[in-house]
Amino acid sequence: AQSVAQPEDQVNVAEGNPLTVKCTYSVSGNPYLFWYVQYPNRGLQFLLKYITGDNLVKGSYGFEAEFNKSQTSFHLKKPSALVSDSALYFCAVPQGAYTDKLIFGTGTRLQVFP
Amino acid sequence: DAGVIQSPRHEVTEMGQEVTLRCKPISGHDYLFWYRQTMMRGLELLIYFNNNVPIDDSGMPEDRFSAKMPNASFSTLKIQPSEPRDSAVYFCASTKYTEAFFGQGTRLTVV
Numbered sequence: 001a002q003s004v005a006q007p008e009d010q011v012n013v014a015e016g017n018p019l020t021v022k023c024t025y026s027v028s029g030n031p032y033l034f035w036y037v038q039y040p041n042r043g044l045q046f047l048l049k050y051i052t053g054d055n056l057v058k059g060s061y062g063f064e065a066e067f068n069k070s071q072t073s074f075h076l077k078k079p080s081a082l083v084s085d086s087a088l089y090f091c092a093v094p095q096g097a098y099t100d101k102l103i104f105g106t107g108t109r110l111q112v113f114p
Numbered sequence: 115d116a117g118v119i120q121s122p123r124h125e126v127t128e129m130g131q132e133v134t135l136r137c138k139p140i141s142g143h144d145y146l147f148w149y150r151q152t153m154m155r156g157l158e159l160l161i162y163f164n165n166n167v168p169i170d171d172s173g174m175p176e177d178r179f180s181a182k183m184p185n186a187s188f189s190t191l192k193i194q195p196s197e198p199r200d201s202a203v204y205f206c207a208s209t210k211y212t213e214a215f216f217g218q219g220t221r222l223t224v225v
């Protein structure tokens with residue numbers, strides 16, 4: 001079964017420092033992988049996705065994610081964190097090849113301190 | 115497009131009352147999902163539809179919950195009777211080619 005895991009409930013980082021939010025995956029076949037962000041009192045918003053090709057995927061708000069097949073990871077990164085990046089981040093994978101149903105991770109709360 | 119529209123944004127009701135949450139998906143999207151989010155349980159998928167047909171309702175907590183999608187532009191999630199443990203934020207999302215667009219959610223409080 002397709003699944004993703006987010007090993008950290010919370011990540012704390014100082015503004016201006018690089019940030020990493022971790023995600024590992026377990027899928028059969030070629031993985032499609034997603035990151036979503038949830039700001040307070042809002043629904044989830046799409047950040048970026050990996051389908052195939054370049055292992056470094058660029059997304060919204062200056063975020064990028066690195067697909068690593070050998071480590072089965074898809075970590076979200078940003079070179080310089082902003083206080084406004086503080087939010088809940090979810091990685092996700094489709095349940096199968098012929099469905100739009102996404103399996104979400106448990107979420108990681110990112111706190112960026114001034 | 116205005117995105118996925120949910121109503122109401124907030125709902126406070128008394129235990130035992132019927133609650134109906136509404137969702138208008140993005141035009142042209144094939145899938146519609148209902149989620150519930152709480153601090154304790156995180157994000158839970160309740161039910162989803164493909165082309166207005168319910169595909170998987172295994173996440174619906176019990177018979178008090180029901181969902182319908184009478185046409186491609188409207189869906190409802192009904193709770194009858196409501197209980198305090200149903201208090202949560204309920205999200206609707208629609209997708210096309212896997213990318214999901216979420217509504218702003220309905221914050222339900224059952225007292």
